[in-house]
Amino acid sequence: MEYSMIHTKQKPPVSSSVLGVIMAIVVELMFFGGLISAFVLAQAGQVEWPPSDQPRLPFWFTFGNMLILLVSAYFMWMAIKNAKEGRKSYALFITLFLGILFFLIQGYEWMRILLFGMETSHSLFTSFFYTIIGLHGFHVFIGLMLLGYVFYKIKQLKEKDNISNYILTVGIFWFFVVALWPVLYYLIYWVR
């Protein structure tokens, strides 16, 4: 149903769910755009950044974690391609697995930083760190839930087009989550 322009059975050029997720990403981009510009402006107004009494962020460790996320995007792309050609593959499962791995490692890192005594209320820097990274983490979490749902859902579907549409929809969202991370990494971990 979702596919057809009603009663003409003509396929719209872009499926409804893909259009929907693209619009959602527009909102997300503006949302993170707001956060990032707030961060950049706040940073520009400080003499010393990050403040010298803060614990250093784990630069290389997170860099490694970023690679995991980027690789997951590659498998997402494979999954989309395979689904389009009607081939079964493990690509979606691998994406999900790598995503969970990223999420867990990120969570572990947070715990370590917290135990180190870096609190949200310490400074503007820590406030932004927890807010922006936390919100990205939240989006990874949503992405994982969606991936899990699609992974479970496509098992019940027969039609090739339908399966491929589900995977494409979730894939676009996942690409967004992945593409955002290097930007945040650059701004928060790298610039100093």
Place this chain on the structure above:
Amino acid sequence: MNTHKKHGFWHRYFFSLDHKDIGFQYMLTIFVMVSIGGFFAYVFRMHLAYPEMEVPLFGLVTNKDYNMLITNHGLIMMMWLALGMLLAVAGNYLIPIMIGTDDMAFPKLNKLSYWFFLISVILMISSFFMKRGGFGGGWTMYPPLSVGDFGYNTAYTSFKDRFFTANTFVLLAITFEFIALLMGGINFFVTTLNKRAKGMTLTKMPMIVWMINIASVLFMFSVGPLIAGAFMLLLDINAGTGFYDVYRGGDPLLWEHLFWFFGHPEVYVILLPPLGIIAEIISTNSRKPLYGYKFILNLTLIAAILSMMVWAHHQFVSGIDPRAATIFSIFTIIISLPFAGIILAYIATLWNGDLKINLPMKWAIGAITLFTLIGGFTGLYLGASVFDIYAHDTSFVVAHFHYTLFPTVIFGSFAAFYYWFGKFSGRELNKFWGNVHFWLTFIFFNGFAFPLFLLGLAGQHRRIADYRQFEFLMQDPLPLYRQIATISAVILILSQFIFIFNFFWSLKRGKKVTSDNPWESNTLEWQTASPPPHGNFAVYPEVHHGPYEYNHPDREDDFLPQNKK
């Protein structure tokens, strides 16, 4: 086709997936919100004119009460009435049926959107009853006021103390509401692109469908930064961050930018749907094609883009670089050009038309008149920073935005109610009481809002609970103006009861409509039964014409429905 079954109460008001039912749920919920907002307005207006009086139904108004009342009045009217009525209600009722389809692209998402809206309403109403009282930081929620009574001093308060405050609840309510409207907006957009009837090309869509969609997309582009800002404010209140705390390197101005980056586009999100409603009504009732369909569309798109570049005109006195102020002034003045163009196109539509001055038409013409001549015009003055530095935060601004918002939101919604009521309920609103309602509203709206210009120019600052402390503001005739404004406002509010009774009485007892197309209109909703069945059409229409082909020279009838060969 779907069979038409009778459903129970819970289905109709809670679980139904039909776009018309969801529109109706939104509408009733918004009626509740407006009643609260209107009641608040009555109380603080009474207090302003008669400061020593115990306001009937409320009692003595303290300064704290006053802040709470104006804040929540503003928030409810801007966020729940204006956005809710013009995006959610209008979009749900009109889009699927006017593009000739059965329902939204994602009916379940639509349902979820209403539930989120309901949660937001519940959060908002419960915020009035917090231990430390309702939220009083102004509808624009500038920190540090909006951080709450505790300010940034977190030392002696527990998380529970800070979480269960009106500030937290209002911010959560707004977040939920915006998520609801975003789900709705995505649905409108996708439905419009993917579910149009056969032959309904983009430029054959009625103007209102375009306007709601442009408004929704503009909303999507502008709301992100505000949600980010609100989230940061929420953390400032509850998690000890200091984004807006000057002592920790934060900046309260950041909020103003994030808020107005959304806030100014929001006023166009609010303006566009009524412009669409008015387009439908004046074209049909002057029996002429809408003048310059594509011209209007292009101007609207230009205005939508420009509207994201003017926000700092709200911050001319907040410590802005004068060079930046000049740029924002110029953009602000430029943005009135596309709107002037649109209004001119409307006047050209009316020009030499065979005008049918019925109720919807009265509201529509009333709306454009007041909006253009007074609301938009005074906006131009405010947009010039030299004038605004004097007028900012006086009653002049309050008058300006009431002259922009009231004609669009209230007159526009009433135009729509009187126009489409028969279609969606199958019964007619009483015309006599409709006329009484219109004239009372028209006269007493002016009686209420116009004196505010004079008061503002005399230097009356807004958001002051009691003017007795300023001698120059108690000199004649200023107290008289205040009383005229208050008495008019009270009559204005009372006259709305006429509408409410008319609405609910007609819904149950009104005369059954005699024709499915009483205004002899071309658009698709008039080419099906009243009320439309579940699924909207018995036979799905195929579109052959544009929406405004009135008085076609080769035809005998003066109208040509979109689905007629």
